[in-house]
Amino acid sequence: MSGSAELLLLLVGCAPLQDGGYLGEPLLTMEGEILQQISLSELDGEPTATVIWTPGASRGEGGPADEPPTPVQHQQVWVRTEFPSSYQIQLFDEPPEESIHAALGEPSLQVGTGTVVLFMDLDGDGLIDWGDEGLIGAAERVLLTWSEPEGYGLGRVPEDCDGPGFVRLDLESDDVDIVVAEDVCEAIVDPDCDPGSVEWGDDCRAHPGSHR
Amino acid sequence: MIALGLVLAASAAEHRYALILGHNQGDFDEASLQFAQRDARRVGEVLTSMGGVPSRNLILLEAPDAGQVRGALDRLDKELSELPEDDQVVVFVFYSGHADASALHLGGTRLALKELEASVQALPADARVLLLDACRTGELTRRKGATVVQPFEIVVEDPGDAQGMAIITSASAGEDAQESDRLAGGVFTHHLVTGMRGAADASGEGSVTLTEAYRYAFDRTVATTSAAPTLQHPSFKFDLSGSSELILTRTHSAAELGRLRAEVAGHYLLFDQAGRELVAEFEVPVGGTVAVQPGVYLVRRRSPSRLDEARVEASAGQVVALSGLKPVPIGQATRRGGAPDRTAVALQLGGGWVGPMLTDQEAGPSLSAGLRVETSWLSVLARARYQTSEHDNAQLVQQQTLVGGELALVRYLDVRSVSLGPQLTAGVDRVWQTYETTGEARDGQSWVGRVGPAARLEWSPLARVNLGLEGGLDVVLANQSDLEDPGAAALATSVVPRAMVDLGVWLR
Structure with a gap:
């Protein structure tokens, strides 16, 4: 819009109108490149970025769950996936309720952890139909956090878990790249380096037919 | 003398x-x-x-x-x-x-x-x-x-x-x-x-x-x-x-002529059957007669507050009473030029539906109120409009309220008691958007301009009352958020359908 039109609108007291698809002001925006290390030409579906959260049921008082828990997908996500080059994700609300749990050692603190992943959307609904659809890529060792009242945070977990620890990333400026690789699940397994608890289980549900 | x-x-x-x-x-x-x-x-x-x-x-x-x-x-x-x-x-x-x-x-x-x-x-x-x-x-x-x-x-x-x-x-x-x-x-x-x-x-x-x-x-x-x-x-x-x-x-001895006798004193206008050519205009007392050639005539009686008309047939050698004249709707009477005044004013109240102004929105009800001025050539309507709508996309609920004003011009064609005609409408509205959400949303407000054609159909059950049905399309210009750059804005146009019914009462 021209500068004069902007000035005119400012003078008459206008705030832009939103159409019916408006989801609100994003609470979190992430973007980055999609780095493809394997071919996906033989797979059906549309590569789609999304955010998944550690299910709160996997965190008990301690000890492993009996069965691999199902990650919880964030529902209200605005996504633009330009495969194979880039993506952008916006979150407009808090993590799903079932993914929020008490922090270890701080029972009064409610937290959630998750990450950015890429999955093959066979039916185009934007939702991961676990079993038929699965993951083909993930943000390597990137942990998405949420706590009340601080809100969203982003950090990177050291590769060998022996490093200095969780490194906070800048939500405004740091890109989070997604890697499409053979061992997608390794990128997200045990992201917080606490082998004493299970986040994903043995089966992180890679896409059927993709390399693991 | x-x-x-x-x-x-x-x-x-x-x-x-x-x-x-x-x-x-x-x-x-x-x-x-x-x-x-x-x-x-x-x-x-x-x-x-x-x-x-x-x-x-x-x-x-x-x-x-x-x-x-x-x-x-x-x-x-x-x-x-x-x-x-x-x-x-x-x-x-x-x-x-x-x-x-x-x-x-x-x-x-x-x-x-x-x-x-x-x-x-x-x-x-x-x-x-x-x-x-x-x-x-x-x-x-x-x-x-x-x-x-x-x-x-x-x-x-x-x-x-x-x-x-x-x-x-x-x-x-x-x-x-x-x-x-x-x-x-x-x-x-x-x-x-x-x-x-x-x-x-x-x-x-x-x-x-x-x-x-x-x-x-x-x-x-x-x-x-x-x-x-x-x-x-x-x-x-x-x-x-x-x-x-x-x-x-x-007048009595003209056997080949017909005579029209006034049952009510007044000012009469005698037109040909089509109502186009004025044959005679006269003031007569009760019982006054006028001799005319046999044929069908449109007779109008004009008084300070109304216009009545009827079609009568004059037969040779016969006296026909000018009775049964029915009131002409004031709007029609003004357009035909037979009304007591050159212009007529009516209060119009209406309600209807307006289509979604922006993408993924719902249609919503609207109310309007205004004044209409009728002349022999054009009908001019100035009215205020109020509209509300709600749009739910599972993440938030958007409440949109609109208050505006518009000017409508109509050129009517009268067919018996029904009038219809094309209409051109132009208006300016103020729109407010508020939200209910678990996240965050920014309220919006903006001026919106619109112009568009419509068609209007009107029926007058009584001389002083008109019922209208109106439908049209508005081209709307609004200051809308740019999806590619949510912080920016752009002037967006859309085509919005609308329909309404209204009731009018002639004030004079």
Whole structure:
């Protein structure tokens, strides 16, 4: 819009109108490149970025769950996936309720952890139909956090878990790249380096037919 | 007092003749008249149908030059001189066209008024009536030291055969004689003919005298021209030697004509069946009658607050009561030009649905209220509008409220009690958006402009009430958030359908 039109609108007291698809002001925006290390030409579906959260049921008082828990997908996500080059994700609300749990050692603190992943959307609904659809890529060792009242945070977990620890990333400026690789699940397994608890289980549900 | 020295036919045979002249073109530098020749035909028709002038005794000249008029006067003089001396002879001479204070203007030729007056005066007849519907011919009736006054009572002093001449002009000295597009004729001649048809029959005796006709034409001409830039006062001069009244027309004895009788006193307008051509306009008391050619007419009765109309059929020799006139919806009456006022004002209230203004929104209800001004050519509606809508996309609920104003122009076509027409609407609205959400959302507000066509259908169950149905499309210009750059904004256009119904009440 021209500068004069902007000035005119400012003078008459206008705030832009939103159409019916408006989801609100994003609470979190992430973007980055999609780095493809394997071919996906033989797979059906549309590569789609999304955010998944550690299910709160996997965190008990301690000890492993009996069965691999199902990650919880964030529902209200605005996504633009330009495969194979880039993506952008916006979150407009808090993590799903079932993914929020008490922090270890701080029972009064409610937290959630998750990450950015890429999955093959066979039916185009934007939702991961676990079993038929699965993951083909993930943000390597990137942990998405949420706590009340601080809100969203982003950090990177050291590769060998022996490093200095969780490194906070800048939500405004740091890109989070997604890697499409053979061992997608390794990128997200045990992201917080606490082998004493299970986040994903043995089966992180890679896409059927993709390399693991 | 002046006595009108014109004698009715008694036991001797009466012969009536008429020389009728009409010319639309005067001098070559004068603008053409539209109705002068038509007026001449109308006068000839009423004299032959109701005035006792046989068709063979009618000389009708349209667009004659001065030589042809002189020739017609000579022929008339010769024919009248061959009639038996004892028979009563009445001659009417009528002219409609251009003139000035001294002469008739006949298509580039001139005939002096004094010559015309002398020629008519010299005709071997007992009674001569010279009628002139032309500008400034009132010089003929001007008397030195006298002033033009309204007609007053005629007193019969001395009944019996008499000779004399009456001159009636449509305008006084120095005044213009006017034509009227609405009357489709000269103002004076229109009212004179209407009076001769029976509207001037003040006594109700079924005949119209010269005095009655003149009185009626005088009153109506002054009334009609009172709304024009200049007034017009017919004038007369009667040179006579006392007698009774000259009867111009008889309404009862015209067996080939039909008569319309007013059941309600009032101001009546008589149109042809299609309602396009005004045949007559007259004021009559209860029981007043007008003689017309058989046929179907659209009759309108106009009063200060309403217009009533009905179609009536006049049959030869029959009297038809002008009853059962139904009120014309005020909007239609104003558009037709028959309403008491040139404009009418109505209060309009409405409600309807407006389509989504932006993508992924829902249609919503709207309310409107405004004022409408009706003229003969256009309907102008100014109204305020209120609309609310809610849009739910599972993440948040958007409440949108709109308050605005618009101007609508409609050109109606009336078909019986229904009117329809195209409409053009333009308006400006103020829009507010608020949200209910578990996250965060930014309220919005913006001015929105719109313009678009619509169609409007209207029905009037009562004269003062109208029900309207309106549907259209608006092209809307709004300040909308840019999806590619949510912090920025862009002027976006959309096409928004809308439909509404409204109720209007005419205030005046």
